[in-house]
Amino acid sequence: xxxxxxxxxxxxxxxxxxxxxxxxKTLNGEWDFCFDNExxxxxxxxxxxxxxxxNVPFAPETKASGIDDRNFHRRxxxxxxxxxxxxxxxxxxxxxxxxxxxxxWVNGHFLGSHEGGHTPFSFDITNCLNRTEExxxxxxxxxxxxxxxxxxxxxxxxxxxxSIWYPRTTGIWQSVWLEEVPETYIQRCRCTPLLERWExxxxxxxxxxxxxxxxxxxxxxxxxxxxxxxxxEVIHNEVHRRIAMSDPGIDxxxxxxxxxxxxxxxxxxxLELWCNNKRLDQVHSYxxxxxxxYNRDRFLxxxxxxxxxxxxDQGYWPDTFMTPPSEEAIIKDIELIKAAxxxxxxxxxxxxxxxxxxxxxxxxLLVWGExxxxxxxxxxxxxxxxxxxxxxxxxDVNHPCIVVWVPFNESWGVPDLAEKIAHQSCxxxxxxxxxxxxxxxxxxxxxGWESTATxxxxxxxxxxxxxxxxxxxxxxxHTSVAEVLNKYRPGxxxxxxxxxxxxxxxxxxxxxxxxxxxxxxYEITKSxxxxxxxxxxxxxxxxxxxxxxxHRIELFAGYCYTQxxxxxxxxxxxxxxxxxxKFSITAMAKATRGxxxxxxxxxxxxxxxxxxxxxxxxxxxxxxxxx
Numbered sequence: 001x002x003x004x005x006x007x008x009x010x011x012x013x014x015x016x017x018x019x020x021x022x023x024x025k026t027l028n029g030e031w032d033f034c035f036d037n038e039x040x041x042x043x044x045x046x047x048x049x050x051x052x053x054x055n056v057p058f059a060p061e062t063k064a065s066g067i068d069d070r071n072f073h074r075r076x077x078x079x080x081x082x083x084x085x086x087x088x089x090x091x092x093x094x095x096x097x098x099x100x101x102x103x104x105w106v107n108g109h110f111l112g113s114h115e116g117g118h119t120p121f122s123f124d125i126t127n128c129l130n131r132t133e134e135x136x137x138x139x140x141x142x143x144x145x146x147x148x149x150x151x152x153x154x155x156x157x158x159x160x161x162x163s164i165w166y167p168r169t170t171g172i173w174q175s176v177w178l179e180e181v182p183e184t185y186i187q188r189c190r191c192t193p194l195l196e197r198w199e200x201x202x203x204x205x206x207x208x209x210x211x212x213x214x215x216x217x218x219x220x221x222x223x224x225x226x227x228x229x230x231x232x233e234v235i236h237n238e239v240h241r242r243i244a245m246s247d248p249g250i251d252x253x254x255x256x257x258x259x260x261x262x263x264x265x266x267x268x269x270x271l272e273l274w275c276n277n278k279r280l281d282q283v284h285s286y287x288x289x290x291x292x293x294y295n296r297d298r299f300l301x302x303x304x305x306x307x308x309x310x311x312x313d314q315g316y317w318p319d320t321f322m323t324p325p326s327e328e329a330i331i332k333d334i335e336l337i338k339a340a341x342x343x344x345x346x347x348x349x350x351x352x353x354x355x356x357x358x359x360x361x362x363x364x365l366l367v368w369g370e371x372x373x374x375x376x377x378x379x380x381x382x383x384x385x386x387x388x389x390x391x392x393x394x395x396d397v398n399h400p401c402i403v404v405w406v407p408f409n410e411s412w413g414v415p416d417l418a419e420k421i422a423h424q425s426c427x428x429x430x431x432x433x434x435x436x437x438x439x440x441x442x443x444x445x446x447x448g449w450e451s452t453a454t455x456x457x458x459x460x461x462x463x464x465x466x467x468x469x470x471x472x473x474x475x476x477x478h479t480s481v482a483e484v485l486n487k488y489r490p491g492x493x494x495x496x497x498x499x500x501x502x503x504x505x506x507x508x509x510x511x512x513x514x515x516x517x518x519x520x521x522y523e524i525t526k527s528x529x530x531x532x533x534x535x536x537x538x539x540x541x542x543x544x545x546x547x548x549x550x551h552r553i554e555l556f557a558g559y560c561y562t563q564x565x566x567x568x569x570x571x572x573x574x575x576x577x578x579x580x581x582k583f584s585i586t587a588m589a590k591a592t593r594g595x596x597x598x599x600x601x602x603x604x605x606x607x608x609x610x611x612x613x614x615x616x617x618x619x620x621x622x623x624x625x626x627x
Contacts, residue, residue, distance in 0.1 A: 013327070015096055015175035016120075017358040018398055019189065020284050023089075023180040027082060027137070031056050033067070036075040036140075044105045044138040050079065056176060057096065059169040063319040072146075072159065076171050078139040082178070089180040090126040093137065096174025096354070100150055101142040107135055115384070117143070118151065118351035118372060119391035120174075141171035149381035151388055153349035153372025154314060163528065166316060166568045173323050174353060182280045184208035186216075186273050191287035191398055192440060195258075195302060198247040200228075200287060204271060206237040211275050218243065219270040222257060227267065234273075245289075258302050259288035259400050261343040262615070264364030266400070288361070288400035292441055294455055294506050297481075299442070299557050301403070307613035308366060308558030309592055311337060311574070312511060313345040314567045315352055318577045322350060330356050332579060334363050337564060339585055340574060341592025343615070346510065346560045349373060349409065351392050360401035368404040368560075369396055370447075373412035381413060382426055389430060393437045405434050405441055410448040410460060411493070417450045418497050428453040447510055449493035452500045456557075458510035461490035464531035464542070466549035469512070473553045481507065481555060506557035509550060514562040515542055516571040517582055529572035530562070540583040543574070544591040551594030561592075 014020045033054035058065035060076060084091055093106065099117030103110070109128040114121040129135055144150075145168055146157050156165035185208055192201035204216055214234035220227040220243060227246075232239045248254050259265050266286045273281040290302055298305040313333075317325050324330050330353070337345060344366025347356075351372065360367050371389050374381040389407055396402055407430040408414060414423040431445035431453035442455035451457050463469050472488050475481055485495045485502050496502055516529020517539040533539035550559050566573040574588060575581050581588065590596050 015094070015177055016354050018285055018354065018361075021179055021181070021282065022284075025082075025084075025178040027080060027176040027178060028056050029080075030054070031078045031080040033060065033079075034077050035060075035069075035073045036077055037073060039075045039142075044079070044108050044136070050077075054078070056080075056172050057174050058320055058323050059099070059171055059173045061167050061170060062321050062323070064323075064325065070159075070167050073170055074144055075140065075142050078141070078172060079136060081134045081136050083134055084129060084178065087180070089182055090124055090185075091129065092122050092179045092181055093125045094120065094122045094175075094177050094179060095139075095172070096120050096176070097351070098139065098141050098172050099143050099169050100147075100152075103140040105138040108138075116151070116388040116391060117169075118153075119388055120395060137176075139172065143168070143170045145170075148375040149378050149384065151372045151374050151385055154316075157375075161568050164570060166314075167321065169322050173321070182208070182273075184211060184214070184273070184275070185281045186271055186283045189269075189271060189283070189285060189398075191269060191285070193287060193289050193291060193400075194242065195289060195291040197242070197244070198289075199242045199244045200267070200289070202239070202241050202243055202269075204239040206234055206239075206273065210234075210237050213276045215274045217270075217272040217274060219268075219272075220245070221268045221270075222265060257289050259290035259364075260301060260306075260615075261338075261364040261366060264288075264362060264400075266361060285398070286361070287398065290400055292403040294442055294557075296504055297506050297555075297557060299456070299506050299508075301615075305557075305613075306615050308344055308508065308560075309342050310344040310346050310366070310368065310510075310558065310560035311340070311342045312348050312560055312563040313337070314348050314563060314565070314570075315350045315356070316565075316567045324353050324356065327355055327359070330359050331363070333564075334359055334365050336575060336579060336581075336585075337365065338363070339589060340581075341589035342561075344368070344403070345564070346370065346406070348563075351395075354395070357396060357399045357401055361399055365401055366403050367399070367401045368406055369402045370406040370409060373409055375412060377414055377416070377423060377426070385413065386430065386433070390433070390437070393434065397438050403441060404456065405438065405443045406447050407431065407434060407443070408446040410491070411446055411450050414446070417446060417452070418494055424452050424497060444510075449489075449491055449495055451496045451502075455505055457485070457495065457502060457505060457507045459490060459495055459507065460511035461488075461509060462512060462514050462530040462562075463490070464515070464546075466545045469546070470549040470552060473509075473555050475555045484555065507555050509553075509556050509559040511560060511562050512550070513543070513546055514572040515539060515546075518566075518571045527571045528569045536583050540587060543583075543588070547591040547594060 030053050032050040033052040034050050052067055055066050060067040061070045097118050102114045106125045106128040111123040154166045155168045161167055187205045187207035190203040216232045216234055216239045218230050228243045266288050269285040269287055271283040293300045346368040349372045408427055411417040414426055417423045427445045431443050434443045444456050444458050445453040447458040448460035514530030515533055516527055517533040518527045533542055563573050565575045566577045
């Protein structure tokens with residue numbers, strides 16, 4: 001099917017809002033499609049057996065794709081015709097994500113390949129375009145459903161979803177689009193907030209022929225106020241500068257410009273490439289002035305202790321799986337998460353759509369960026385994981401909402417982490433690689449247990465008895481943090497690996513809860529959870545009791561509740577899969593924030609008041625002012 005002929009000059013539906021040009025065209029929509037179970041390697045001219053029409057960017061396993069086929073398929077093919085308006089510009093073809101290995105042709109010319117199911121790639125297709133005819137793009141996607149050495153996250157290797165794994169995602173599952181760029185253009189930029197100096201670090205890289213007289217103009221603005229307007233000479237196709245802004249001095253004025261979930265102020269970044277008084281290129285971006293770090297046992301946001309109230313977000317929808325059905329659906333999810341009292345999400349085993357991160361930046365939601373796991377430890381799995389993780393860091397490093405990186409979860413892919421040096425070295429290598437690429441954010445080497453190299457000790461504990469949780473992790477009296485971490489083994493695993501003792505960094509309960517509640521007539525196969533409640537009232541009471549205990553544990557610098565929504569057979573969401581809350585969202589928010597709890601329901605346990613957190617008073621005042 002032919003794509004629309006004109007490039008869209010609005011940014012409303014742009015698939016990459018943090019780095020966008022005015023002239024672009026979506027290739028989403030109807031494509032020709034076929035499965036290739038024999039794994040024949042056709043050339044584009046050989047494909048005359050299109051059996052389906054598919055709605056891109058939805059995977060063929062989804063209802064939204066129009067195919068809804070969840071069988072094992074190792075290879076599939078896509079094809080679409082489109083037109084372009086020819087100017088002196090070049091045309092770039094972008095893919096948001098194709099799972100897992102993609103080969104791409106335009107008009108029968110092979111462009112190249114990309115391996116990795118969660119990260120973007122692109123090709124300059126200018127020299128492949130026909131001048132008088134429609135253009136044809138062809139994609140072959142290979143995705144072995146049984147391969148456990150590739151990063152696959154929550155995609156099941158069994159035919160029917162089991163336990164905590166979900167249906168597979170094959171082929172194109174994020175946007176495909178075209179972009180016009182000049183011969184010499186801005187290829188990428190990185191903006192790094194330097195709060196302690198009241199500066200924005202700006203690194204810009206130029207592609208194409210290097211011309212004399214190239215100049216980069218940078219404009220920083222916020223709320224229609226210009227913060228900086230600078231010009232820099234481009235040297236060796238690069239610009240590296242630190243842009244200083246006027247420090248307001250007084251905290252109240254400083255806070256007006258700082259980014260936080262309570263006040264997500266963004267700074268617009270306009271980049272213009274000029275040559276001899278002629279503008280060659282223009283890119284619209286944004287950044288934020290904020291810092292994330294840790295000091296002793298507390299996480300810091302903008303230099304102040306900040307208690308993280310996260311919810312585990314699998315990032316799935318019933319009819320579209322990992323692909324958001326719309327931007328409105330993304331906005332609704334963030335609104336619900338914040339309305340339920342949370343200030344962040346841990347995106348679990350998924351590299352989220354860039355538009356989710358844009359709305360998290362804009363609406364104010366902390367995000368932990370996590371790498372989807374492989375499930376075997378081999379040289380190939382390590383190479384694949386490392387290569388794709390670097391692409392994740394490069395794609396998302398500019399988003400202010402991302403505050404923590406998580407390359408490993410629960411020793412998945414490194415199953416002998418507590419005993420084998422090779423597995424420990426792998427986690428340490430990814431931790432240090434992450435800190436090398438981005439030293440501005442904390443990194444959790446392996447979340448859940450068996451910590452080695454990490455800035456935060458994450459604990460996963462699904463004990464459903466609040467009083468036991470309170471007893472386990474209490475550090476009052478003569479009980480030290482080291483004693484607590486050495487004594488208990490949630491999931492049967494040590495919290496810290498021998499030789500990597502806790503060194504004073506923050507400790508967080510990064511998975512707990514998992515209470516399943518479903519309607520009485522719900523299929524038993526769709527009611528998986530770590531524990532169960534039989535009525536909405538019981539579900540609410542158990543959630544409140546768990547939150548009551550968590551807010552009393554001084555050891556924790558934050559938490560992450562499992563989970564946001566029901567996801568396929570997992571019925572342990574606070575919301576149903578259709579985003580309906582399972583009990584009053586007002587009551588949910590109060591429990592999430594630890595407000596109005598402490599009713600003395602935990603018998604036999606000392607009942608100190610909930611621990612106040614520095615970010616609570618601000619939120620309460622804000623809520624009262626908004627009523």
